[in-house]
Amino acid sequence: MKAVEMLGIRKIYPDGVVALRGVDFEVEEGEIHGLLGENGAGKTTLMRILYGEIHATDGEIKVFGRRVRFRSPRDAIRHGIAMIYQHFSLVPTMSVLDNLYLSMSAVNPGVSRDDTEERAEKLIAETGLRIPLGKTVEELPVGVQQRVEILKALIRDARILILDEPTSVLTPLEVEELFTSLRRLRDKGITIILITHKLREAKAITDRVTVLRRGSKVGTVKTSEASEQQLARMMVARDVELVIEKPPSRGPGREVLRIEDIWVKGGEGVDALRGVSLVVREGEILGIAGVQGNGQTELCETIAGLRKPYKGRILLDSRDVTWLDTKERYRLGIAYIPESRKIGLIHDMSVLENSILTSIDEYTGRLGIVNWKKAKEKAVEVIKEYGVQPPNPDTPVKFLSGGNQQKLMVGREIARKPRILVVAEPTQGVDVASTEFIRKRLLELRNQGIGILLVSTDLDEIFQLSDRVAVMYEGRIMGEGRVEEFTPEKIGLLMGGVNA
Ligand SMILES: Nc1ncnc2c1ncn2[C@@H]1O[C@H](COP(=O)(O)OP(=O)(O)OP(=O)(O)O)[C@@H](O)[C@H]1O
Ligand SMILES: [Mg+2]
Structure with a gap:
């Protein structure tokens, strides 16, 4: 089953910038799909369109086989889509639980705080996301805040998670933890789309990768069949030095x-x-x-x-x-x-x-x-x-x-x-x-x-x-x-x- 089908997506921003020039993008249910491309290639734009935040100039979107037309992220959330940004949308002075409760009651006004807690605990046990529900958000390291965002999505029954460069704010250990959780989520059937610039991460975590270049799709490949070099070449259409030769220094001076x-x-x-x-x-x-x-x-x-x-x-x-x-x-x-x-x-x-x-x-x-x-x-x-x-x-x-x-x-x-x-x-x-x-x-x-x-x-x-x-x-x-x-x-x- 295909979780996402985006067909012929074009996006021209109001100031005339052509960000996407007819992109086809497909994601299978239950896979981790990497989205790669140079700066300005159109990755964030494509995902904001899927999330209903901005509208495509042209093109068609299907989610789990059904044609959709999202007016806003509210519609996307209702179809099980969640997007997690680098800048989180949590209330810093409130506890984790109250944040979850707040976001739950926005979609389902009848829900109680106790229901929220019960669901949260069940999800934490199932997914292995380590989150202290009672702590105030601002006390938590970024890595944990990010987990709260993921939990917030799951508690609203998200089936498709979009993460835009999630690791750039994390320590190496937090990256490992995030990846472990993402794998677990995938194994439970959640579909994950991951935007990243780090080829090594793309290799480590994704099942397939789609590469965009200047608003067009270069291709979709199975991660296991592409080397880091090949992915880099798809992105920039030339060979990139992944390791730079350090010229000898002239020796430290004054x-x-x-x-x-x-x-x-x-x-x-x-x-x-x-x-x-x-x-x-x-x-x-x-x-x-x-x-x-x-x-x-x-x-x-x-x-x-x-x-x-x-x-x-x-x-x-x-x-x-x-x-x-x-x-x-x-x-x-x-x-x-x-x-x-x-x-x-x-x-x-x-x-x-x-x-x-x-x-x-x-x-x-x-x-x-x-x-x-x-x-x-x-x-x-x-x-x-x-x-x-x-x-x-x-x-x-x-x-x-x-x-x-x-x-x-x-x-x-x-x-x-x-x-x-x-x-x-x-x-x-x-x-x-x-x-x-x-x-x-x-x-x-x-x-x-x-x-x-x-x-x-x-x-x-x-x-x-x-x-x-x-x-x-x-x-x-x-x-x-x-x-x-x-x-x-x-x-x-x-x-x-x-x-x-
Ligand atoms: N709100 C906007 N208004 C006008 N142009 C925009 C807007 N947002 C993005 N663009 C332009 O659209 C193109 C694609 O941008 P986008 O943010 O989707 O790229 P990206 O692939 O996510 O890049 P990066 O890796 O640097 O985050 C760029 O040329 C950018 O300047
Ligand atoms: Mg971006």
Whole structure:
């Protein structure tokens, strides 16, 4: 039985962007189906159409053999479809159970809180999703919140689950747990559609894969019959280097950044950084590994000047910058690419405006008038170099796909030729070809003598790019050394707070 049949789906957005050009997409009941494709290929658009959130310009949809026409997600939910986003739709201050109850009563007003609890417990037992029903949502790690979203879907009798890049916010252990649960759900007959950029994950978990390229379907293949290389080729229509050759560094030069015994308070008065000391030299990449939430964000923000330490010093080229504000630090050569596009970009502004956001002074004349002609040249350069789609500087950033937003932000900061680049998760949500491109650019910068502090939860990235590695755990550096001194296992232990 086919769970989903989408036939001849076309989508032209109101601003004229053709996102899908007649796509046929079929999913069997009870399979895990991967949806792959470069940034902007149309994956999210296709799934939002299936979920009734947006409407196709053309085409036909059948769910379990029946022709459907969804006006909104409510209709889709009624047909057993659920979509789980990276940004969850839970009420943070309420308990898990109350969240489930709230969402249950929205579709079935007669349901009681006790019924909800009973059903939830039964589903937890059946699926192995570990979820504390009594806890408040905001206390839970992201991985658990994601499980709550899945449970919320199941409790409303979802038969088809759509997950859009679900692993990008998870730690390696949480990914394993998610996959175990997804396999169990599949074995119970639930159909799962998984959007991902990670070929290794697609290989590990899916039964079949469909690849989209620029709004058209390239093909659907059985996962067991395609190698990672073949999938990559289908996506970009050329050979991609899955492993980048790291050019020998010219040897670390002078010290650019020195952090001495930094202590910083995080939320709720708890110390987020507890005596961190680090040095980054010219022409080297220092990789910071660690499970998300162990102080990496606070470290980056402290260097960028967005947070103030209550103890310790920060030196840039031997100059104490601890008390300088962000703008002054930027002028002295610090660039920061945050992990969240939400804070790095202003979504209602255009690509053009966003591409000069952090270097506005360079484009502003003595009378405070922005030189838009010059700014446009810069924007066009970034768009060209990083292949930002669509290549129009006047497009509002909110119309760009997730990966294209990331490319824009990375391109903008790298183009500033800083002394030190602080960069967090530069390739999160970025497709294979652009990942390769961004990583190569970072290595080029390093070889031009720029110091790079790279925060990444992706161990492949850490190993491919770093000259030295430091592992963070609960606001401290658990271990540090040259990359050759580490194995993934050793980093894994340090990440978990175990001294290797
Ligand atoms: N709301 C919108 N308005 C106008 N254009 C849009 C909108 N949403 C997406 N697009 C455009 O449609 C195309 C497909 O975008 P979509 O988000 O479906 O890609 P994707 O395959 O999910 O990419 P990514 O891997 O980067 O998430 C892109 O060119 C994008 O810029
Ligand atoms: Mg997407």
